[in-house]
Amino acid sequence: MQNTGSNLFLSGFTFVRNAVKYDYPVVESILSILPIVDEMIVLLGNSDDETEALIQSIDSPKIKIFHSVWDDSLREGGRVLADETNKAMQHISPNADWAFYMQADEVLHEKYHADILKKLKQNVGNTEIEGFLFDYVHFYGDYNFVADSRKWYRNEIRIIRPHIGVNSWKDAQGFRIGERKLKVKKIGASIYHYGWVKPPELQQAKQAYFHQLWHTDAWMKENIPQTAQFDYSKIDSVKRFEGTHPSVMQDKVQHQFWKVEIDPNKKRLSFKTKMLAVIEKLTGWRVGEYKNYRLLK
Numbered sequence: 001m002q003n004t005g006s007n008l009f010l011s012g013f014t015f016v017r018n019a020v021k022y023d024y025p026v027v028e029s030i031l032s033i034l035p036i037v038d039e040m041i042v043l044l045g046n047s048d049d050e051t052e053a054l055i056q057s058i059d060s061p062k063i064k065i066f067h068s069v070w071d072d073s074l075r076e077g078g079r080v081l082a083d084e085t086n087k088a089m090q091h092i093s094p095n096a097d098w099a100f101y102m103q104a105d106e107v108l109h110e111k112y113h114a115d116i117l118k119k120l121k122q123n124v125g126n127t128e129i130e131g132f133l134f135d136y137v138h139f140y141g142d143y144n145f146v147a148d149s150r151k152w153y154r155n156e157i158r159i160i161r162p163h164i165g166v167n168s169w170k171d172a173q174g175f176r177i178g179e180r181k182l183k184v185k186k187i188g189a190s191i192y193h194y195g196w197v198k199p200p201e202l203q204q205a206k207q208a209y210f211h212q213l214w215h216t217d218a219w220m221k222e223n224i225p226q227t228a229q230f231d232y233s234k235i236d237s238v239k240r241f242e243g244t245h246p247s248v249m250q251d252k253v254q255h256q257f258w259k260v261e262i263d264p265n266k267k268r269l270s271f272k273t274k275m276l277a278v279i280e281k282l283t284g285w286r287v288g289e290y291k292n293y294r295l296l297k
Contacts, residue, residue, distance in 0.1 A: 001295035008121050009163065011096035012037035012062075015084040016104040017045030017070065020054055022206045023132060023198050026104040027058060027246040032098055033277040034060060036113050043088040045070050053173035066091050078171025078214050085168035092162045097124045098132075099162040103172070105195035105236070106158075109246040112189035119187055120159070130166070131175060132159040133203035133293060140196045141232040143245060144252045149237040150273060150286065157184055157293055158191060171214070184293045199258045232260045236268040 006252075012033050019026045030040055040062045042055050046069045055065060068087050074080040085101070092099050098120050123129050133155050140147040157175050160166045160182070169176045176182060183277070198206060208224055215223070245253050269277070280286050 001027060008117070008124055009093065009095045009097050010037045010101040010120060011039050011041065011092045012102065013041035013043075013088045013092060013099055014102045014104060015043040015045065015068070015088045016047075016051060016055070017084075018209075019051045019104060021047075022209060023202045024104040025194050025249070025252065026051075026108060028246070028252065029102050029104055029107050029180060030055075030058060030063070030248055031248045032108040032110070033102060033229050034058075034062060035110070036117055037062060037100060039064055039093055039096075041066065041088050041091045043068050043084060043091070045084065048223040052218065059088065064091065075213060076215065079170035080213055082168035085172045089166070089168070094163065096162050098159050100159050101175075102191075103159070103195075105193060107192045107194060107246050107249055109190070109192060109244075110248075116159075116187060116189055123185070124295075127161075129185055130161050130164065130177070130182040131157045131184040131293070132297065133184045134158045134187060134232060135190040136193055137190050137241075137243075138193045138196065139241065140235055140238055141262050142197060142256055142258070143249075144241055144262070145238040145262055145264065146241045147235060147237070149269065150276060150280070151236070153285065154289070155186075155291070155293075156191070157182060159187065169292060173244045176292070181292060181294045183296050185296050192249075192281070198210045198230075200232065200260075203230035203232075204228065232262060233263060234268075236261055236273075238264050240264055 014029065015024045016024060031043065034040055041064050043066050044052055044055065055063070068084060070080050071083060074083055132259070136154055136156060138147040138152045139145065156173055162177055165177045166175050166182065167177070196203070204227060207230060211224055213219055276287050
């Protein structure tokens with residue numbers, strides 16, 4: 001069962017838990033790469049909602065469902081997320097040349113499909129390349145706004161070469177081989193990140209749940225407001241989204257039922273941050289940017 005060409009096997013993999021309760025667009029995430037992968041590994045955590053039925057509703061022979069119980073002792077620092085990513089990677093086919101990682105709130109636009117496959121085929125034999133780097137678009141509040149300040153990461157590795165000792169790093173935002181950063185190339189495509197687009201009450205519930213994966217109960221009590229709705233207006237900087245959403249997201253976009261009061265002209269940036277933004281705009285250099293990869297020329 002290969003649709004990507006006789007000389008290429010592309011595996012997809014993800015993990016998810018409580019997708020229904022916290023309104024993760026995991027179905028859209030999976031569907032966004034399903035046309036270009038030969039298998040889709042979905043590692044289901046011990047949910048207390050209808051997540052498994054949600055995944056099964058996709059009804060594709062490419063999808064391979066496995067089960068996992070999250071280790072709550074790995075709570076601080078988000079280590080459990082890396083642990084689940086590593087578990088999912090263990091199920092990747094031994095025939096896979098590349099593996100495409102998607103988190104449950106990430107979606108790929110179909111406009112990138114053909115070019116991604118072309119580049120993967122071209123570089124399947126170039127073992128110096130251990131992964132591919134994607135740009136990021138972070139939607140915020142609703143589907144019309146994109147967060148654009150320095151605090152939002154610009155790039156992450158989302159395609160890796162499997163079976164060479166790659167492991168998920170820290171809180172599952174990147175990959176390494178042991179302690180060594182992966183050697184990667186830019187793939188010229190963006191991941192659309194929708195994790196900050198939810199009704200305010202669901203976003204608040206998700207924040208309370210998600211921060212439990214990083215922090216102690218004492219930290220949670222001190223830092224997470226005990227309110228019913230998330231306050232989107234406190235964002236430091238956004239701009240209007242001028243592009244098109246992936247086709248798999250169109251239903252969600254058209255049926256958005258909440259309204260977010262955000263003024264893209266109002267910025268909450270310190271003088272230092274403003275100056276660093278000017279440097280970045282003029283040169284493309286983000287001063288002090290963390291890069292968990294080695295970019296090949």
